[in-house]
Amino acid sequence: MGRAPCCDKANVKKGPWSPDEDAKLKAYIEEHGTGGNWIALPHKIGLKRCGKSCRLRWLNYLRPNIKHGGFSEEEDKIICSLYISIGSRWSIIAAQLPGRTDNDIKNYWNTRLKKKLLGRRKEPRNRRFPSTAQESKEVADGMSYDAPSQGLSASALERMQLQMKLHGLQHPLAFLNNPALWPKFHPFCGRIPMEDTAVQQAPDTAAMVEPSERVALPNGSQISHSMVGTNLADIEASSLTGLTSPPSSMVLNTEQPEADFGSAVALQAELSSLIYGKIDYLPEIHQAGIFKEMGTMKESGVWCPPDNGFGEKSVLTSWDSASLFQPWNLLQDYVPGYDV
């Protein structure tokens, strides 16, 4: 038995909202609020609309202080940075941009920003997975094989492409030939010393971070450097340092916060350069508010691998593992039979 529909599909109006409908909805909500029940709301005001539709209309257009279009460079950079770090969590990204809605940002990304960063390429018609051992080897060698789209989500592919662009990689698997890019717990590198790493869950990271763990930003605000140290910053840092320490997104590194923040800033400069062809440091993007929402989300926390390769399950939070860029996971997509 399927689930009951939220409304009578036959008796609800679909399509664009009329000014009259907008006015009715706006007036009612401004006077009475939503009442905590969107499903009942259209009936109360005599609108032949689905409750979900009313909610969407209010959130995306009618509520006060909504901005449309005219994204600034600063907003572009925030969107790009967060997209690379956390993927298509539009609601989280939107929470960092006052007046912007997730729908707006999603549309902006899909129609403009993505093209701006990745460029527009005609997809080769005969793109396919490697089928022979030689082709597979070439893939592993970073040769001759264009980034496949099959078996990989669009979001993951885009983020991978952005990563490659940021780091000058020619191939998604080129990291295999660059040990500097290998995280310590990568199966090829051996086991991460879990007992030495302060892997921990932080249900409310923003609240839990000790003052010593916060990073002072140029504008005077502070942010937890465990949050600054996204996986992107890890890769950035690792490419510079040879990854002598575990990625900061896995470990709450209280020893060298400046290094982590420095790499994050460097990343932003790279991003800025990529988008606008110029270098400018980005003091605003990592203001404390950036991850404020994530810090209050129950699933926020310091990332650690779901399984360290020895059958030991680690503390893991849902979106962290799914969204952070983990190039070794791409092996599953590229190499038949490989299981991370």
Next chain:
DNA sequence: AAGCAGCGCAACCGCTATAGC
């Protein structure tokens, strides 16, 4: 001027998470 393709965006759909009973 007509036809077409590409683009931008509003809105919808379907799924998951959560709250309440």
Next chain:
DNA sequence: GGCTATAGCGGTTGCGCTGCT
């Protein structure tokens, strides 16, 4: 603890506009 209703989210669709041929 299980069930149901609702909220919220991300992906997708469809339509109107614009520019090109």
